[in-house]
Amino acid sequence: MVTSDGRSTAGRATLLILSFVPIDGDPRVIKQVRRFVDEYDVTTCSPGPSPHPGVTHIEITGDHTPPRGLLTRALDEVAHRTEWFRRMYFQTPGVIETMHRLAGRRFDAVIANDAETVGVACRLFGAARVHADLHEFFPDMGFEDSPMGKRHQRYWTWMTRELVSPVASSTTVGGEIAKKYHEFGLEPGVVTNSTHLRDLPFREAGPTIRLVHSGNPFHERSLAEIMRAVAASPADVSFDLYLTWHPEKDRAEFVALAEELGPRITVHDPVAQSVLIETLNEYDLGIHILQPVSTNNVMALPNKFFDYVQARLGIIVGPSVEMARLVREHDLGVVTEGFAESEIASAIDALTIERVNGFKQSAMRAADALSAERQVEVWADAVRRIVDSSTHAR
Structure with missing residues (x-):
């Protein structure tokens, strides 16, 4: 265990894992904790409850309100008017509370998750002890083409260049995003959003080829286009969606569309992460067509891709760089020619039971190589280097 000042009571090196979203709901950060x-x-x-019984947890509650006098409010106004981003960042309520809760503690190494936690970690513990795990490309997150959207982009670009770039080391979710970070002076390693290795059986497809998608009901995921393509396909196919309730309005639209299109399409309630892979194993093909509406979408390599691999499914993806590369490299399935409904339909119409079973066999072979167990050692090496450096410094 760790004392209030961050020292180990067992003589082991101390590690802080910092996140501004609840760790118990973030599969990527949970992997860090378990490793x-x-x-x-x-x-x-982080916000939320302790993610593991073996850690000391410090909860960010959102109820820490420091006094803000006339001078503070005046400086805040100047900061917003002049884009004094450093002050804006360090006066953010979540940043202030986190610094308050962590004040006086010491750690040999820190993993700061996502760009917005890195400034806190570096100020409190020094950049030499911080590893930044960047879950996406923050300078381009699909900002609106408006004055406010452009201001947000300048803010996140500043944060990446000024607060993130000094860290000892970094990782991100894919090779293409890693290359984009080079212009900010970072050389991230890659830890994909892979899923833990499962021991699941091969299930032959047929006679109906069963497609599946799980996740949030976002329109940019081409769900309506896939639903219409399946409903109209000459192939014997069905499509099941396990959609979350957020955003609820969008989910309701997809439910209504499924009812309109007929029995080939079924929208289910979401299932818990603990049983998701086993649920997906009952299907034949996972499908994820992510419209290229932002840099992060173009280069995405999301959790669900690896969920489909561990579920031993074939995969259909759009021509998104990272997903398409892995599908082709491991012969996992089909890459559509483009993102249009007609191009999605062409891929679905060409499916046969023999092809699908071949893709599922490829998933069986690739499951170990694409598992989380192979990926998390990149973090382990980075933390080990920081800890060794901290020990030598002492």
Whole structure:
């Protein structure tokens, strides 16, 4: 365990895992916790409950309100008017509370998740002890083409260049995003959003080829286009969607469309992460067609891709760089020619049971190589280097 000042009571090196979203609901950060909890004295700091019984948890509650006098409010106004981004960042309520909760503690290494946590970690513990895990490309997150959208982009670009670039090391979710970070002086390693290795059976397809998609009901995921393509296909196919309730309005639109299109399309309630892979294993093909509406979408390599691999499914993706590369490299399935409904339909119409079973066999072979167990050691090496450097410094 770790004392209030961050020292280990067991003589082990101390590690802080910092996140501004609840760790117990973030599959990527949970993997960090599980990888390190038996090797280091781990402290987690995030909103929400403790993500693991073996860690010391510091909860960010959102109820820490520091006094803000006339001078503070005047400086805040100047900061917003002049884009004094450093002050804007360090006066953010979440940043202020986190610094308050972590004040006086010491750690040999810190994993700061996402760009907005890095400034806190570097100010409190020094950039030499911080590893930044960047879950997406923050300078281009699909900002609106408006004055406010452009201001947000300048803010996140500043944050990446000024607060993130000094860290000891970094990782991100894919090779193409890693290359984009080079212009900011970062050389990130790659830890994909892979899923833990499962021991699941091969299930032959047929006679109906069963497609599936799980996740949020976002229009940019081409769900309506896929639904219409399946409903009209000459192939014997069906499409099941396990959609979350957020945003609820969009989900309702897809439910209504499914009812309109007929029995080939079914929208289910979401299932818990703990049983998701086993649920998907009942299907034949996972499908994820992500419209290229932002840099992050173009280069995306999301959790669900690896969920489909561990579920031993074939995969249909659009021509998104990272997903298409892995599908082709491992012969996992089909890459559509483009993102239009007609191009999605062409891929679905050409499916046969023999092709689909071949893709599922490829998923069986690739499951180990594409598992989380192969990926998390990149984090382990980075943390080990920081800890060794911290020990030598002492």
